[in-house]
Amino acid sequence: MSESESAAAAAAASSGSRNGAAVPALKVTGVTKSYRHVQALRGVDLEVRPAEVHALLGDNGAGKSTLMKILAGAVSHDHGTIEVNGVEQNFAKPADAQAAGIETVYQDLALAPSLSPGENLFLGREIMRKGLLGKLGFVDRKAMSEAAVQQLQQLGARTPTSHVEVEALSGGQRQAVAVARASLWGTALIMLDEPTAALGVAQTTSVLDLIRRLRDERGLSVLLVSHNLPDVFAVADRATVLRLGENVLTTDIADVTSTDLISAMTGGRSLGDTAEASASAHADAPTTPKDQS
Numbered sequence: 001m002s003e004s005e006s007a008a009a010a011a012a013a014s015s016g017s018r019n020g021a022a023v024p025a026l027k028v029t030g031v032t033k034s035y036r037h038v039q040a041l042r043g044v045d046l047e048v049r050p051a052e053v054h055a056l057l058g059d060n061g062a063g064k065s066t067l068m069k070i071l072a073g074a075v076s077h078d079h080g081t082i083e084v085n086g087v088e089q090n091f092a093k094p095a096d097a098q099a100a101g102i103e104t105v106y107q108d109l110a111l112a113p114s115l116s117p118g119e120n121l122f123l124g125r126e127i128m129r130k131g132l133l134g135k136l137g138f139v140d141r142k143a144m145s146e147a148a149v150q151q152l153q154q155l156g157a158r159t160p161t162s163h164v165e166v167e168a169l170s171g172g173q174r175q176a177v178a179v180a181r182a183s184l185w186g187t188a189l190i191m192l193d194e195p196t197a198a199l200g201v202a203q204t205t206s207v208l209d210l211i212r213r214l215r216d217e218r219g220l221s222v223l224l225v226s227h228n229l230p231d232v233f234a235v236a237d238r239a240t241v242l243r244l245g246e247n248v249l250t251t252d253i254a255d256v257t258s259t260d261l262i263s264a265m266t267g268g269r270s271l272g273d274t275a276e277a278s279a280s281a282h283a284d285a286p287t288t289p290k291d292q293s
């Protein structure tokens with residue numbers, strides 16, 4: 001190795017920047033998973049860089065949720081390796097993935113509706129106050145509520161934190177609570193499954209803004225599962241497309257159009273020009289080119 005090469009290698013090893021040479025926040029290599037005779041993942045490779053938003057795309061049944069569940073420690077994989085910040089991991093349960101710094105926001109959010117946003121942020125990880133004789137005594141609601149207010153404010157979320165139950169919040173506000181909870185505990189990677197699928201325009205904008213803040217202000221990496229290509233173009237730095245359990249494309253978002261992504265997702269079946277065309281396309285749909293006007 002020449003002097004300049006070794007200097008570059010040293011710089012890459014010590015840098016957390018988005019230059020592609022840094023140690024990835026997440027590196028998945030050759031991961032396979034079968035459910036009996038269904039091969040859900042057939043050797044998937046995926047690299048998420050430090051402080052990047054990486055979109056995970058694919059048609060229904062492509063394997064996105066399966067991969068997410070494996071990375072969350074909820075499902076075990078058959079073969080392949082998973083590295084988080086350069087350290088190989090074997091997740092036997094969700095707590096193992098959390099200990100490695102991975103937090104997951106599932107589509108159903110898994111919030112407790114009858115608790116406040118603050119209580120939800122600390123659900124299962126309550127702050128305890130010392131009781132008599134220094135023994136762990138009480139759940140410290142005040143400390144949790146203060147930390148929740150601070151967390152949601154830092155993320156710019158317009159969400160009430162206490163004196164209100166999650167049940168009473170809008171979809172976007174709930175999503176903000178779930179993202180805030182993930183960002184409170186995640187140190188390496190936040191995984192979001194279709195975070196804007198049920199949201200209106202204004203709420204979508206604010207959730208996309210939250211995602212940018214995770215990256216830009218917290219330096220976290222985000223793996224974003226989404227069917228919404230405008231969202232992907234709005235926030236993602238790179239994207240990986242899965243098709244039938246294999247990764248078929250990894251690209252900088254700036255280098256592709258939605259047509260490229262749709263074509264990768266469908267294997268070129270759809271000649272449609274828009275995400276809507278993909279969403280409504282059937283395998284046997286006529287493939288006349290769309291009017292370009």
Ligand SMILES: Nc1ncnc2c1ncn2[C@@H]1O[C@H](COP(=O)(O)OP(=O)(O)OP(=O)(O)O)[C@@H](O)[C@H]1O
Pocket residue numbers: 035038039040058059060061062063064065066067
């Ligand atoms: N628990 C399971 N048992 C059997 N097969 C499963 C199970 N979970 C997923 N599969 C199969 O694995 C494949 C990948 O499914 P997965 O849910 O990962 O796809 P996806 O990309 O998340 O799709 P969608 O966009 O519809 O959510 C599918 O063929 C699915 O039927």
Ligand SMILES: [Mg+2]
Pocket residue numbers: 064065066
């Ligand atoms: Mg899915």
